[in-house]
Amino acid sequence: MGQTLTEQILDDHLVEGDLEPGEEIGIEIDQVLAQDTTGTMVWLQFEALELDEVQTELAAQYCDHQTYQFDFKNTDDHRFLRSAAGTYGAYFSRPGNGICHNVHKENFAAPGKTLLGSDSHTPTPGGLGQLAIGAGGLDISVAMGGGAYFVEMPEVVNVRLEGELPEWSTAKDVILEMLRRLSVKGGVGKVFEYTGPGVETLSVPERTTITNMGTELGATSSIFPTDEKTKDYLARQGREDEYVELSPDEDAEYADEIVIDLSDIEPLVATPSMPDNVVPVREVAGESVEQVMVGSCTNGGYEDILPAAKMLKGREIDMKTEMIVAPGSKQASEILARQGWTAEMMAAGVNFSEATCGACIGIGHVPSSDSVSVRTFNRNFEGRSGIEDDSVFLSSPEVAAAAAIKGELVDPRDLAEELGDLEAPGFELPEKYDGSKTDIIEPEEAVDDGLVKGPNIGSAPIGEPLEADIQGEVLLKMGDNITTDHIIPATSDILKYRSNIEKLSEFTLSRVDDTFAQRALDSPGGVLVAGENYGQGSSREHAAMCPQFLGIEAVLAQSFARIHKANLFNFGIVPLAIDEETYERIDQGDDVQIVTDVAEAVASGETEFTIRVNDDWEATAELDASERERGILEAGGKLRLTKEQYADE
Ligand code: SF4
Known part of the structure; x- marks a missing residue:
């Protein structure tokens, strides 16, 4: 085959x-x-x-x-x-x-x-x-x-x-x-x-x-x-x-x-606040638009911005609308500038931004409250633009430019008919991508004299090999659907510590209980208990790295989100599944002991682990792990395992 x-x-x-x-x-x-x-x-x-x-x-x-x-x-x-x-x-x-x-x-x-x-x-x-x-x-x-x-x-x-x-x-x-x-x-x-x-x-x-x-x-x-x-x-x-x-x-x-x-495809738009809320632009035409943004890794190329520039040439952006162009690369900015398109767009009223993600993650150009922003980006999740109740539509550069000209959402075919002199811009590549490449430093020409760390930059924590005993206090009992945002919030005032795990870990699970981190530091070797779908959301590895740094050795949950479970293995935390009865019976502050010799059981492929609570009652917890994942746990996480493997080679 x-x-x-x-x-x-x-x-x-x-x-x-x-x-x-x-x-x-x-x-x-x-x-x-x-x-x-x-x-x-x-x-x-x-x-x-x-x-x-x-x-x-x-x-x-x-x-x-x-x-x-x-x-x-x-x-x-x-x-x-x-x-x-x-x-x-x-x-x-x-x-x-x-x-x-x-x-x-x-x-x-x-x-x-x-x-x-x-x-x-x-x-x-x-x-x-x-x-x-x-x-x-x-x-x-x-x-x-x-x-x-x-x-x-x-x-x-x-x-x-x-x-x-x-x-x-x-x-x-x-x-x-x-x-x-x-x-x-x-x-x-x-x-x-x-x-x-x-x-x-x-x-x-x-x-x-x-x-x-x-x-x-x-x-x-x-x-x-x-x-x-x-x-x-x-x-x-x-x-x-x-x-x-x-x-x-x-x-x-x-x-x-x-x-x-392809011949059946018509101009579409994703309405707030999910990329799959897709409808023909004509269905939402007439919606007043306060901001238009062209750029991002989806539509930030020279070829993406050029159609908008052609549509804007000799025209003016509507009085109540602001339009920003943020190219995806300096190469695109440079070619547009050399060809005079930047000046044409500026003359039409466009604000030009540096080549950056920026507004795509709510950094700069945040829409005003209760207003519509039409963006050529790829995501319009609620709040991503930097304001909680945002109203972001995702579209092509052509639909975005049409909205800037008209001040409202409009199918560009209808705008062309209305204006009489607006031609379809087509799609064009530059003769040559001749933007300079001075901003890429090649390995051969780079300064090679060691790592330069400022005061906010720490080291990557390395876990300890799995021990026979896991015993400790239930430091936090949580409900269902705890997200990686609950574990480590993604707000910029907290994520600025992304290079400093000691500092970042102070915010671990603070959205659930702001005294948790201190309790974990005071009581090393504790465990977490959660309901269904623990760790849903992003692939953010800090959500496993920080609990590891605080000494958490195991999470007992009714079920785990797939990527976070992989991250728990990677950072040497044992993810054990418990049934609903056990979840209901166990309380925060209880003393939990995993009776089985954990290190040996993980190594030998055991799936069932006995847990003893308060030296009083017992229950069974399950470990669902591949051989490779068991090896990672045994070693104390993927970083330690890889380090040992490389040292042996
Ligand atoms: Fe692309 Fe936005 Fe992510 Fe930047 S932040 S890589 S523009 S999706």
Whole structure:
């Protein structure tokens, strides 16, 4: 049987397991990327591994999320990241140079290679035939050390594209259509592989808009085959020699097939506050718009901004609307400026921003209260723009520019008819991507004289090997659906301590009980008790790292969210499942002892553990863990295990 493109690339990189959907596989990683909010811990963990050099073909560190400087902590983090890149041999992209996914696509994304990145939109270069996956920081550090990345073998779904996009319809509308059909959960455990005659009608930047937002479907990754369009894009970037022809085998079998006729796609919009609340723009036309933003890793390229610039040329933005353009990379800004488009947009009333994530995560350009903002971004979760009751619509740059001209949501086809002189801008690549690359510091030219840590930068904590006894107080009993935000809040006043685990851990579970952290420090070796779905939400590894730092050895919960459970293993905390009766009976302050010899039971593959409460009654708790996860627990976490493995090599 033939292979899908995803299977071909995975097969080329397979170091452990079989390509059976649902089975755990280990793959070799060619390239890694980190952004600034996750990057400091990536490098602190790499420091803990005591390796001299990055082992992957390429590693790149970007400074994009926090480029506006609130105080010294940000600048110190950036200086530390620069020193780490120089010390260990990674590329360093300076603050203001652009968003990791845009800059990586321009400079490093390569067909057929694997990429692991500590950011959820890492799958963006799938539009160039690269198999790219987002992961936690520790996975990135281990991959940089040459270790395999372990992931559940995804199902591969064929998204067959037919026809050609009509005027005013865009790649953004294609991925919004996918979200309309499949919802934000429709891609979990899947890779979307785009095929069919419609593929060749889309340029690489259009393809990467689609693969970027595969993340909103919950997909492991999304990928396109390569062709003349890929070769052409690489040639315009001066990287033609990196082209590799890639396509699925003719007799490849897919788990499922979705057909999209591009000629049926019309301008769409995601209404507040979920990326899958998708409707035709005409259904919400007339909604007054106070702010328009064009940019982000989804639509921040030269090719994305140019259509908006063409539409605005010789016109003025509506009096009650503000429009901001924040390119995804300095390369895009520079080409637009050289060609005079920046001046045209400014003359129309556009405010120009530096190339940064910024407003996408509520840093700058926060909408005013009770107002509508139309953004070309990928997410419109409630409150993400920086104000709790926001009203953010997601759209293509064409729909965004039309809203800026009219001051309200309008289908650009209707606006064109109304104005009489507004032509469809089409989609155009620059002759050559000739923006300067002075803001990327190559490993060879970087200063290599050690890590520079400011006062807010600590070290990565390393766990202790699992002991025979786990005994301690129930330091906190929680209810159902405790999120990673409950465990470590993501607000900027707390996350600014992301490089300082000792300080950050003071905020652990403070949203549930603000005396918890102190209790844990006073009573080392305690356990946590929770109801169903403990640790749901993001993949934030600080939510396991901080409890580990506070000495938590086990979590007894009715059930665990999948990614957080993996993080508990990674940080050496034993996740034990208890039944409802046990949950009801156990109380905060109780003394819990795991009677079984924990270290031996974990090593020998035991699944049932006896717990004794207050020396009075007993219950059974279950450990559901793979052999690899048991090895991680035994060692005291993935960092210690990897460190020992590297020391043995
Ligand atoms: Fe994430 Fe937004 Fe930055 Fe993209 S632009 S990497 S979605 S913060």
